[in-house]
Amino acid sequence: MQKKNNVQKFFLFSIFFVTITIYRGQSVGINTQTPEASAILDLESFVGTKATATATISNGAVTGITITNPGEGYTFTPSISFVGGGAVLNGGTRATATVTVSAGKVTNYSITNGGSGYTSAPTVVFGNNNKGLLIPRLNIASLSNFTSPVNNPVDGLLAYNIGSPTNSNEKSIYYFDSIKNSWVSGLKSVNTPRIAYLDVTGDTSVLTNLGAGYTNVALQNKPKIAPVSNIAGLDIYTYNNNQYGIILPQGDYVVEINFNLTTPPPSSTDSNYYIMGYFIDLYNDNYNNSTKTITSFGSDFNRKENVVTSKLNTNHFVPWMYFVHVPTTSNPTQMYCLRMYIGRMQDSTYNTTAIIKDIGSYIKISKIK
Template sequence: MKIVNFVCTFFATVALAQSGSVGINTSKPDPSAILHIENFNGVSATATATISGGAITGITITNGGSGYSTVPTVNFYGGGSVVNGGTKARATATLTNGVVTGITINNGGSGYTTAPTVVVSGGNKGMLFPNLNIANLSSTTTPVASPANGLLAYNGGANSNNKTLHTFNSTSNQWQSTIDAENTPKVAYLDFTGSLSALDNAVAGANTQLMVNPPAISGVSNINGFKVVQNPSSGGYSLVLPQGNYLVEVNLNLNSPQESPAGQGGTAPLSGSTYYLMGYFIDFTNDIYNNTSNTFTGGANTRKEVPIVSKVNTNHLATWSYYYSVPANADANIIGGLRLRLGRMQNSTFYDLVNVIPTGSYIKISQL
């Protein structure tokens, strides 16, 4: 394995040690060479993290480092957050005279099973790719004549193609846009865990906490800052989301057994049939969550009703959609805590038990 070290200090001096060509001013790059770019010339700071309940609760600086001219970034690697479908923690460093003197946890994340590695990254420079006018993705003459397979360039021209990095694919013989992270859909999926039996002999208008069991967060979830937090005031779990707009879709697989005793609360099938109107509602409560103190403040409530016609002992799917907005706040730690309660709709003709079946029950959140 050939390794190339490319070191650029803040004084613009360059040291280049090369045991194989990596394609810098060469037509025959060595594919086994590694190009390493580093623009920090001081002593890197080090720190360790502690976790509790799957979240990072503390960071200890073991070495403040030296030579920082700008505030470094703090990243967390490992710890099981991705594997377990959790969310990545975020933190901000404080710099004094070139030394890291403090690290503030902005978001403790979720899903950590072991303490992650803390990496403090210095530097204030990046890699600049050629800025080209790639107006025609199929052109092999303009702006580059006979582009090489894998050539990278940024489309900065006045054209309708994506303003992002492009790579040339010699198989399709055209330029292809790389992923634009800002346009990637941000979603979160939660599967229900454990069974829930509710509304036993309950009249219309009665409701109960929906998420009494901690939901399983899918590993494909990618909404930054999203997490599920136990709400001490309700005893259940709330969906915590940062400032922004979201579409929350709740899908429940429900089943109501034969009522006992018969006719409970006026239970009766629809006239001339064996079907019942098993109507339900969900109360979406917009609590305010303080991400620093881990506390909830009660907010406004919105009720969404869904009429369902079904037989007893028969699974029936109920679906709700709710537009959820977390208003902007000067304090980034004041965010949203959405609480859900399941209830029996007015004019239902069935007033006995309903079972929420985990298989087929889920919540999807889309960031708009």
């Protein structure tokens, strides 16, 4: 054992040829002699020299990569990711790329998507995608049992519940919460907040002189997904230039449609108030996320109605709420695309043009499962 600069290094060699480097009072590294300084434990599945590179951006997108060190010892193709640069904070998208390995070194790259919203060059990170960390697997039959399978678990203890068919609790990584005296699934926050906001863009005229029961396309302008949205896979589908739908991955959702409507006042009226009724017909079309196409159009619709009392020359805010279940199948590319129409109810005070105002109109989608 050699001591230098108050750092002790122990190299333990076994039949697995794993190198463990211990820095007194600092970090522990496995398969790395330079463990990350901000981590207590740095696990590397790759035994070799990591490649390094820098990114170049133009007009908010990644346009090039310069490989500064090709690394060595690669027996697999590493993943590549772009960290920082402001893309996500600015409501943009992260760039994606792939690399080519030859003779154990990274030799080339291909940018598959330059991303958007970058204000500075992101950091290029090469990943080790051929190994994982195996968390101890336990039979956590009761989340409130703190004597079995672990007796008096310490606060923050991690374990993976093996789940069905051994027990009915979700297969997941759990941590023990000593305040609740319970095991808590640590993966339920992966999609947090699991809410998306879609802003209506541009005023839309609908129901011009149409009587009760007739409908018009509700989303005639492409909605904008707000940057704070965090439902993986949610997207906008273009049926044509005057009709758009909302793509939902498998799961359960609450869809809240909120339209700020205005209707020109009638030429004559006996009152400053009038009653207007509106409905939304929601269709679930089958969507294939691999081919990016509608595979079949839903023939049945879910209708929600709402009646409002409006004052002359005043907009009226009309909400509708739906529960949408997108069936879980063995093929995750099978999704739903929501197609919606707006109509006027019978016995509304009068029939004339209704305008969906972009200011104040939005759709909120909450993924609940």
